[in-house]
Amino acid sequence: MKAFSITAALAAFALVSAIAPATVRADAAKPVLRAGLTLEVSTLDPARATNYGENIIVLNVYDMLVMPMPDNTVVPWIAKSWDVSDDRKTYTFHLRDDVLFHDGKPVEADDIAFSMRRVLTLPGLVGGYLRNVDKDKIEVVDPRTVRFNLKEVDPTFIRALVNLKILNGKLLMANKAEGQYGEFGDYGVKYLQSKDAGSGPYYIADFKAGEGITLKAFEGYKLRPFEPGAPVEVKLRIIPEIVTLENKMLAGEFDVSLVSPSPPRVKIFADNPKFAVDQWPTLNNYYVVMNTTKPPLDDVNVRKAISHAFDASTAMNKIYSGGIRLKGPVPEALLGKCEGIATYEYDMKKAAEYIAKSKYSADDLKKFKLEYASTAGSEPFEKVGLLLTLNLKRIGLNAEVKTVRWTDIVAAQTKPESAYPFVFFYDSARVRHPSPLLSFYTKKGWGAPYPSGGIYWENPEVTALMDKASLLPDGAPEQYALYCEAQKKIAAEAPAIFAHNDIRVQPRWKYLVKAAKQDGGSSQYEYRFETFRFDTKDPDFVANQSK
Amino acid sequence: MPDSLSFPSVSVQAPVVRLNGLRMDFHTGDGVEQVIKDVTLRIDPGEIVGLVGESGCGKSVTAKLLLGILPMPPAVVKAGSIEMFGRDLAGLPSGEREALKKFVAYVPQDPSAVLNPSFTIATQMIDMIVWYESDRKLATYFRKRHTRTVVSRARDHAAHLLEKVYIADPEQVLRRYPVQLSGGMRQRVLLAMALSGSPQLMIADEPTTALDVTVQKRTIDLLKDLVEREGLAGLYITHDLGVAREICARTYVMYAGTTVENGPTGPLLDAPLHPYTRGLVEAIPSLEGGLPRTIPGQVPDYLAPPRGCRFAPRCPEAFERCRETPERVEQAPGRQVACWLYGKEAA
Amino acid sequence: MRFLRRVLNMLVVLLFVSLLMFVLVRVLPGDPVGAALGDGATKEQVEKFRVQMGMDKPLQVQYLAYLRGLLDGNFGVSLMEPRDVGTIVRERLPATLELVLCSLALAIVVGVPLGILAATHRNGPVDQASRLWSLTGVSFPNFWAALMLQLVLGAALSLVPITGRITGPPPEHITGLYLVDALLSGNFKAMGDAARHLITPTIVLAVGPLAQITSMIRSSMLDELAKPYVGFSQAVGMPRFLINYKYVLRNAFSSTLTLIGFLFPLMIGGAFVVEKVFAWPGVARFGADAILANDYNAIVGVTLVICLFVVVVNFVTEELYVALDPRIRLER
Ligand SMILES: Nc1ncnc2c1ncn2[C@@H]1O[C@H](COP(=O)(O)OP(=O)(O)OP(=O)(O)O)[C@@H](O)[C@H]1O
Numbered sequence A: 001m002k003a004f005s006i007t008a009a010l011a012a013f014a015l016v017s018a019i020a021p022a023t024v025r026a027d028a029a030k031p032v033l034r035a036g037l038t039l040e041v042s043t044l045d046p047a048r049a050t051n052y053g054e055n056i057i058v059l060n061v062y063d064m065l066v067m068p069m070p071d072n073t074v075v076p077w078i079a080k081s082w083d084v085s086d087d088r089k090t091y092t093f094h095l096r097d098d099v100l101f102h103d104g105k106p107v108e109a110d111d112i113a114f115s116m117r118r119v120l121t122l123p124g125l126v127g128g129y130l131r132n133v134d135k136d137k138i139e140v141v142d143p144r145t146v147r148f149n150l151k152e153v154d155p156t157f158i159r160a161l162v163n164l165k166i167l168n169g170k171l172l173m174a175n176k177a178e179g180q181y182g183e184f185g186d187y188g189v190k191y192l193q194s195k196d197a198g199s200g201p202y203y204i205a206d207f208k209a210g211e212g213i214t215l216k217a218f219e220g221y222k223l224r225p226f227e228p229g230a231p232v233e234v235k236l237r238i239i240p241e242i243v244t245l246e247n248k249m250l251a252g253e254f255d256v257s258l259v260s261p262s263p264p265r266v267k268i269f270a271d272n273p274k275f276a277v278d279q280w281p282t283l284n285n286y287y288v289v290m291n292t293t294k295p296p297l298d299d300v301n302v303r304k305a306i307s308h309a310f311d312a313s314t315a316m317n318k319i320y321s322g323g324i325r326l327k328g329p330v331p332e333a334l335l336g337k338c339e340g341i342a343t344y345e346y347d348m349k350k351a352a353e354y355i356a357k358s359k360y361s362a363d364d365l366k367k368f369k370l371e372y373a374s375t376a377g378s379e380p381f382e383k384v385g386l387l388l389t390l391n392l393k394r395i396g397l398n399a400e401v402k403t404v405r406w407t408d409i410v411a412a413q414t415k416p417e418s419a420y421p422f423v424f425f426y427d428s429a430r431v432r433h434p435s436p437l438l439s440f441y442t443k444k445g446w447g448a449p450y451p452s453g454g455i456y457w458e459n460p461e462v463t464a465l466m467d468k469a470s471l472l473p474d475g476a477p478e479q480y481a482l483y484c485e486a487q488k489k490i491a492a493e494a495p496a497i498f499a500h501n502d503i504r505v506q507p508r509w510k511y512l513v514k515a516a517k518q519d520g521g522s523s524q525y526e527y528r529f530e531t532f533r534f535d536t537k538d539p540d541f542v543a544n545q546s547k
Numbered sequence B: 001m002p003d004s005l006s007f008p009s010v011s012v013q014a015p016v017v018r019l020n021g022l023r024m025d026f027h028t029g030d031g032v033e034q035v036i037k038d039v040t041l042r043i044d045p046g047e048i049v050g051l052v053g054e055s056g057c058g059k060s061v062t063a064k065l066l067l068g069i070l071p072m073p074p075a076v077v078k079a080g081s082i083e084m085f086g087r088d089l090a091g092l093p094s095g096e097r098e099a100l101k102k103f104v105a106y107v108p109q110d111p112s113a114v115l116n117p118s119f120t121i122a123t124q125m126i127d128m129i130v131w132y133e134s135d136r137k138l139a140t141y142f143r144k145r146h147t148r149t150v151v152s153r154a155r156d157h158a159a160h161l162l163e164k165v166y167i168a169d170p171e172q173v174l175r176r177y178p179v180q181l182s183g184g185m186r187q188r189v190l191l192a193m194a195l196s197g198s199p200q201l202m203i204a205d206e207p208t209t210a211l212d213v214t215v216q217k218r219t220i221d222l223l224k225d226l227v228e229r230e231g232l233a234g235l236y237i238t239h240d241l242g243v244a245r246e247i248c249a250r251t252y253v254m255y256a257g258t259t260v261e262n263g264p265t266g267p268l269l270d271a272p273l274h275p276y277t278r279g280l281v282e283a284i285p286s287l288e289g290g291l292p293r294t295i296p297g298q299v300p301d302y303l304a305p306p307r308g309c310r311f312a313p314r315c316p317e318a319f320e321r322c323r324e325t326p327e328r329v330e331q332a333p334g335r336q337v338a339c340w341l342y343g344k345e346a347a
Numbered sequence C: 001m002r003f004l005r006r007v008l009n010m011l012v013v014l015l016f017v018s019l020l021m022f023v024l025v026r027v028l029p030g031d032p033v034g035a036a037l038g039d040g041a042t043k044e045q046v047e048k049f050r051v052q053m054g055m056d057k058p059l060q061v062q063y064l065a066y067l068r069g070l071l072d073g074n075f076g077v078s079l080m081e082p083r084d085v086g087t088i089v090r091e092r093l094p095a096t097l098e099l100v101l102c103s104l105a106l107a108i109v110v111g112v113p114l115g116i117l118a119a120t121h122r123n124g125p126v127d128q129a130s131r132l133w134s135l136t137g138v139s140f141p142n143f144w145a146a147l148m149l150q151l152v153l154g155a156a157l158s159l160v161p162i163t164g165r166i167t168g169p170p171p172e173h174i175t176g177l178y179l180v181d182a183l184l185s186g187n188f189k190a191m192g193d194a195a196r197h198l199i200t201p202t203i204v205l206a207v208g209p210l211a212q213i214t215s216m217i218r219s220s221m222l223d224e225l226a227k228p229y230v231g232f233s234q235a236v237g238m239p240r241f242l243i244n245y246k247y248v249l250r251n252a253f254s255s256t257l258t259l260i261g262f263l264f265p266l267m268i269g270g271a272f273v274v275e276k277v278f279a280w281p282g283v284a285r286f287g288a289d290a291i292l293a294n295d296y297n298a299i300v301g302v303t304l305v306i307c308l309f310v311v312v313v314n315f316v317t318e319e320l321y322v323a324l325d326p327r328i329r330l331e332r
């Protein structure tokens, strides 16, 4: 039986290679995963990676102390266990002793300390999640033990650790370039631009800026066994145009799409018997935040009217490829059950009623120019803007869409005078915890260089609830009850339009039996390629591998 | 000298040109322009014939027809015959028609415009000379044009031709671009070019109007001299009856597409028969001063020309009969006129 | 002497462009630091970064420092891809140049004869087709065409690769233009490979310029054909072929040369879409990304290098123009 199918596969392959002009030989035992990225990969440095492509690469090249799970918990990973002090400010991590970097050196406590210091020193997104760690009190107890001290109690600390990628400190120091960080030189920034210093399941075999990257399986990987039929090599090409990427999928040059296709294009794959289309909800939460200091948005009735005037289901299903309605800043997937939240269904009549209740007269309302900042380069953002502003005009508000660059939006949000009346954006909830999402509705989050930093809304009760919750053991039901309470109070005053969290649509060739899956790890972490699986006997697989 | 033996030889006995009762229309977007109604014209070997008439009478059209550059369509020959060098052009294949061009020298009106601004005189003359030697075959032409000996021989020939038109330093002129030459010099270069084939006939369409008066005079003298020396026949188109008297043995008077009168130039101008010719002669400014009398009215609209004699609407002596087209009658030896005032019935 | 003066002129233009761009990107709203550091950056980090990039100093000091850097071939560090902009541009420019030059060549090689045919056979089928073509070609939906060609030639028929510059190993680096490098090093396998990749993007990028060149050649040929020297050449019996291709084309081509000088920068602009659709690792895409990311050094660097090429191309076309038209040459 086995012999037969191998013969069949070989025959199929011979046939295909006779037709196909390409001459690369496919080795069924060594599957290669081929996929495209629509954004440039401009760095491979975990501290600087920002777009999804960079994140996926970093995720496969590096490992963390803890690994997130689909149920929003984390499990020990490089750290086999940890102790927490009574004041919940000191964390001691005990490391596994069998984890190796790609250069063969073991992962030790000083590498962890190095990685933490580096992330806190270098500017960037990741450092922000770990801001509470006291940089000067990182202790290497012994080669297998490391201790962190927090400046203040932080219920999200363990979860935030999934953002700390462990780097090979010795390798980076041996390759440091001149820089501003004293004995650390440039902290290996230059080196990491194009090279890896990780211990993850794949290592960087080749990287060409603007073209693509090739990863290869790391033989010495111990933290999790590779799936049988997992790719031994991953070739990611930069394909800036998504339709080109889909064309390459259809041509069999790519096995899976790492980006969701636009809704009308999904059907092409759904109707093709060679493809399967997976769908699952993500934690990408879409909001239209309002600058509540700008009249008439300082009037709760006007904000409620606006919330009612937003056609959420059209935005979610026609502009995006489906999703789940949001009721407040935190999606149900993170918050769990939380009953009794005020919701604002699409209803122009109710919108008009709230407008009538406003402290502003109809004539006054017309006078305020309300700009909707649409991030330059994003078509769906603009469409959502047109959808919203059209309805706002119908209830007598003078709203219009303005295309603004992301960097300019972020800069404007830091001051109440310059913050845009409306900004549409999504938050991918990287810390996987309600508190960061809710923090923008307390004074703590005001003026952050982020769209939500420009809301400038608070309610003392909400602040009190949040403070109380931060003192409770993380994940305790009482803590979540407080978050639920806060969510209700926020939603009641509509400081933002809570739109939806979207759905990831993943077309793949059927021979890629297992690609990213909702249960393959939590959001983003499902893209660990060692969990992917090819059916290496599928004739399509054999044919496509040589393309 | 290029050998003319490889070309069809042309008869030197027969009239060089014979147009007989030529009628020709132009099919334009506005309709059919009946420009040429009845052109009858003969040029004998060694003879210069003048063609005079008001602007718009069809003189240039006639010249272009003979030069073979009248685009057809829009021009359509309706009646009559065209003979050159004793051959009827109607039945002639286009290759042979083209080959005849070598025997026709063309001296155009504006010497500045007809020379190609982007090439030296040498290039333009050598191109022509080599082409005339190439038996109308492009391949032969390109081979010869890139053979050093052929080119240098052609260059020498070009210099020789320039000398014939009394250019003192031909080498210097050959190296020049047209813009670097004066108008008179350019006209001479054109005359030299005109000689580069084996011309039997020279067609000059108002060759001096673009030149200033002194240069005009010299060019006319040169032209006359050349024609005599080379033994050419010529068709000389002009507005200037004085010039016609000076160089043309015979002259045709043309009005609205009809050669209304012809004869030896002197008697024709001294005692014009046709009222139109009379009008033209009286329009010459006289030495005594005083305004010349002009012919009232203008050349007819060719889209709807008058029936019968086309001059009748402007003619002081027009009468009933002029509604019909007059016959051309021989009034004196070598003197013909197409007008109802003359002929058997009128006499 | 004249040559020296022209080179000096070019330098002045470049200096001016550098100054203009330098000031413009800094005056326009937008904060590059936010973009570079991400939204988690603290105030001190931002301040440190500004000092590190020299952004705390007055503009004129920054500009002089930038110019001094330029003299050492140092364009400053890009924010998007923290390397020297000069290095990035050096890596990516050949890809764009190869694409643009091939397209320009295609547009000329096809457009010129097409324009001649249209002019010499006026109102004939070629003329009608080319007139329709000039109308539609100029407003051709590049983007859509690129995707369709990709789908048909690439995905369905597998005649050409869908994306990229080369599949196998690139030829030895000499000029960075793969076709040229492959030819110089005798690597014909790489040459075929690179040529196959060039086909579709070249066609797509050439469509617009081709239409423009065709209609330009057509109309200037018609202008020339109406000139008296053409009638004269005909009257003296010169053959049509010589008249059209030696005399008329030469004069008609000078105006087209000027057009080509204009087309070149436009095509670099148009290369952006093509580079995006065909995942072509060129500099146009990098430049567009730089603008979105507010990457000062990258914007100025890319603009300067493209400007340099535009200036050089204009210089060349102008010299050619002069060489072709003695009237201008003689006036100097
Ligand atoms: N290609 C053509 N198509 C249509 N009509 C034409 C064409 N060529 C000449 N004609 C018409 O023929 C008539 C005679 O023109 P022609 O150039 O022969 O006049 P002419 O006697 O040479 O006048 P001039 O003394 O001004 O040169 C004009 O009315 C002109 O409109």
Ligand SMILES: [Mg+2]
Pocket (backbone or CB within 6 Å): B059, B060, B061, B205
């Ligand atoms: Mg005329």
